[in-house]
Amino acid sequence: MLSKRQRKKVVQMVLNSLASSSEANCHILTDSKGEMLILDCGMHFNKILKGIGYGIQNIKAVCVTHRHKDHSLSADRFRGVGIPVISEKGIYTFGQYKIKTFDLVHDVPCIGFAVTHPEMRMLVYLTDTEYCKYRFKGVRHLLVECNYCKDLLDRDHPAVRHIFEGHMELETTKAFVKANRKDLQNVILCHMSQTNLDYDRALTEIKSVCNDTTNVVFATAQKEIRL
Secondary structure (H helix, E strand, O other), X not given: OOOHHHHOOOOOOEEEEEEEOOOOEEEEEEOOOOOEEEEEEOOOHHHHHHHOOOOHHHEEEEEOOOOOHHHHOXXXXXXXXXXXXXXXXOEEEXXXXXXXXXXXXXXXXXXXXXXXXXXXXXXXXXXXXXXXOOOOOOEEEEEEEOOEOXXXXXXXXXXXXXXXXXXXXXXXXXXXXXXXXXXXOEEEEEOOOOOOOOHHHHHHXXXXXXXXXXXXXXXXXXXXXXX
């Protein structure tokens, strides 16, 4: 006979990163009922559907940080099939997902998302921003940009100003994580440059400002993280 503990249903949110780079960005939150919230949709529509097992009926909403195609490519397709797309500031509720937006600093209007759900408490998602001036009380999970190391950046690169003024450098990410570390369980680093970021160094330095129990990982393609 099963014990009470064995009979108790495990409820846990899962974060799947389908893509996280300067070419494409898409992250999926899925709760124990299978209800999904998509964070950015910078991939072809059919690839996203394949990545979620074609369960389009389970998508509650799509959150889009800004209009650049590596974050918004499939936004119109989702709108076209009747799925809400959040791309403006506000407070929203879809099922058990509660969403608040906040301003970020990019070369086009850009917003971040503070998402709460009973199964994970609060997750904050921010990318494509020079910095974030806000602090989030009780945040348990950060999905946060760590784009480049300033000493590795080619100052002659034609997009260097765009990078400096619209993306988070390692030291900036460290400061943001440190300021929000009190209740952190997971730090998921996203939107990493393939050429301008030392991955081992970034992981080591971010871990150095976290609590000992905080899990620090990269949002690499097909990465699944239990929140």
